[in-house]
Amino acid sequence: MKTSLLLKNIETFLIELTEIFRFIGLFFNNLFTKRFEFDEMINQMYKTGYRSFFLISVTGLILGLVLTLQTRPMMADLGAEAWLPNLVFVSIIREMGPVIMALLFAGKVGSGIGAELSSMRVTEQIDAMEVSATNPIKYLVVTRVLATTIMLPVLVFYADFIAFMGSFLGMKAYSNISFPLFFTQAFDGIYFYDIIPATIKTFFFGFFIGIISCYKGYYANRGTEGVGHAANAAVVVSSMVIFLIDLIAVQITSLFEI
Amino acid sequence: METGNIITIQNLYKAFAGKTVLEDINLGLRPGENLVVLGKSGTGKTVLLKCIVGLLTPDNGSIQVFDTNVEKCTHDELDKIRTRIGYVFQHGALYDSISLRENMLFPLMRNTRFFKTSEKEMKQLVEKNLKSVDLLDAIDKMPGELSGGMKKRAGLARALMLSPEIMLYDEPTSGLDPFTAQEISDLIMSIQREKGTASIIVTHDMKCAETVSDRICILHNGKFIAEGNYKTLGVSEDRHVSMFFST
Numbered sequence: 001m002k003t004s005l006l007l008k009n010i011e012t013f014l015i016e017l018t019e020i021f022r023f024i025g026l027f028f029n030n031l032f033t034k035r036f037e038f039d040e041m042i043n044q045m046y047k048t049g050y051r052s053f054f055l056i057s058v059t060g061l062i063l064g065l066v067l068t069l070q071t072r073p074m075m076a077d078l079g080a081e082a083w084l085p086n087l088v089f090v091s092i093i094r095e096m097g098p099v100i101m102a103l104l105f106a107g108k109v110g111s112g113i114g115a116e117l118s119s120m121r122v123t124e125q126i127d128a129m130e131v132s133a134t135n136p137i138k139y140l141v142v143t144r145v146l147a148t149t150i151m152l153p154v155l156v157f158y159a160d161f162i163a164f165m166g167s168f169l170g171m172k173a174y175s176n177i178s179f180p181l182f183f184t185q186a187f188d189g190i191y192f193y194d195i196i197p198a199t200i201k202t203f204f205f206g207f208f209i210g211i212i213s214c215y216k217g218y219y220a221n222r223g224t225e226g227v228g229h230a231a232n233a234a235v236v237v238s239s240m241v242i243f244l245i246d247l248i249a250v251q252i253t254s255l256f257e258i
Numbered sequence: 259m260e261t262g263n264i265i266t267i268q269n270l271y272k273a274f275a276g277k278t279v280l281e282d283i284n285l286g287l288r289p290g291e292n293l294v295v296l297g298k299s300g301t302g303k304t305v306l307l308k309c310i311v312g313l314l315t316p317d318n319g320s321i322q323v324f325d326t327n328v329e330k331c332t333h334d335e336l337d338k339i340r341t342r343i344g345y346v347f348q349h350g351a352l353y354d355s356i357s358l359r360e361n362m363l364f365p366l367m368r369n370t371r372f373f374k375t376s377e378k379e380m381k382q383l384v385e386k387n388l389k390s391v392d393l394l395d396a397i398d399k400m401p402g403e404l405s406g407g408m409k410k411r412a413g414l415a416r417a418l419m420l421s422p423e424i425m426l427y428d429e430p431t432s433g434l435d436p437f438t439a440q441e442i443s444d445l446i447m448s449i450q451r452e453k454g455t456a457s458i459i460v461t462h463d464m465k466c467a468e469t470v471s472d473r474i475c476i477l478h479n480g481k482f483i484a485e486g487n488y489k490t491l492g493v494s495e496d497r498h499v500s501m502f503f504s505t
Contacts, residue, residue: 116355128351128413131311132365133337133372 064166114234117217
């Protein structure tokens with residue numbers, strides 16, 4: 001009984017995985033065909049990016065501040081307080097910034113896309129679009145996935161900067177450090193290879209948040225219950241994929257000894 | 259099957275997860291006629307409409323719209339056919355993130371490759387169609403601010419934006435009070451009269467069927483079991499037919 005249930009779950013998982021890959025294929029197929037929905041993409045970039053700035057600002061500031069305040073006593077005990085700005089900034093740029101912001105982005109934007117598209121599906125708006133001779137994959141999916149793929153790296157860059165300022169405030173609370181000195185200490189050990197892999201992975205985070213959320217919303221069913229399920233599944237699956245991509249990114253960077 | 263039909267359906271089969279929904283459906287829609295497909299809920303009426311516009315693919319059989327085979331044509335051909343069909347959804351299916359005006363403009367803006375319309379003409383067309391369904395005052399409202407009846411009328415006005423030759427109505431009067439339902443039925447009649455469109459109206463509302471039908475086909479368990487006009491079917495002794503007329 002348990003074995004058959006396990007097999008059934010594995011089968012469902014594999015079918016879902018195949019469907020997601022098929023959906024990714026559909027995305028690329030529509031991305032490179034005629035008539036690009038530029039206006040709608042700008043609209044989605046505004047919705048996903050600009051409207052997330054406040055959340056990202058607050059979270060980034062607190063992230064930098066808390067990380068500095070939590071790490072400072074330990075570093076002070078070791079007499080390595082001068083390394084604190086660099087330690088905090090490296091951890092933010094390499095790991096904390098991209099992953100935490102991607103998780104927030106999945107929660108805010110991913111759930112929104114999942115809920116919006118699923119609601120459009122159950123109220124037949126997607127069908128209405130199709131009978132108006134409009135390709136809904138191009139209009140709804142391609143624009144949203146491109147918007148999340150482009151906007152997440154921008155937001156992460158911005159969040160890194162805000163976290164940097166938060167970290168400075170944290171340092172300032174306990175020492176008389178000047179901003180130029182803090183800046184020099186923070187950037188002292190930062191190299192391009194800290195920034196490049198972290199930036200590349202944020203593009204993947206953005207792409208998969210977009211594609212998973214669109215997939216969950218686009219194929220929603222079961223009426224209003226399906227809307228809630230799609231929004232929830234968009235966040236849960238995106239979050240898991242973020243950690244999976246992060247793990248793969250770490251392995252790849254280790255492989256190249258970056 | 260009679261020639262001269264603008265929609266011809268032959269031996270149509272459609273099943274979902276092994277359950278047959280439509281079985282051996284044969285149907286022809288003549289130019290300018292209002293054909294009512296009458297059936298209980300869940301008998302496959304909406305599935306039939308969705309097969310006609312290519313939203314669903316039949317498992318077997320053929321559907322010809324304007325002499326083009328819908329299930330075999332290319333995306334571009336299908337788009338071209340769709341611009342000649344107006345589809346009125348059961349609950350209006352208005353895009354709820356944009357205003358009523360933008361909803362009306364959507365089909366026009368999306369089909370500039372088929373229709374060359376200036377901005378001024380588009381504006382005039384929006385106002386004309388909204389006026390015809392008595393919704394001009396609500397032009398800048400969001401769909402969420404409209405009542406159920408207003409949404410249906412707005413959906414109908416939107417379907418008229420591309421001046422279609424065929425109208426497909428999915429339960430146009432369901433969930434409405436008798437007065438609003440009668441308004442919708444009258445609108446369907448005026449569209450047929452003024453624009454000369456041919457229509458398929460799927461419904462289980464007998465009052466609506468009586469008002470709008472030139473011909474009625476009765477769908478039962480995925481099959482057409484009777485065809486005729488309101489009067490001839492009204493005296494039928496078949497219990498599946500008479501149950502509609504006795505209510």
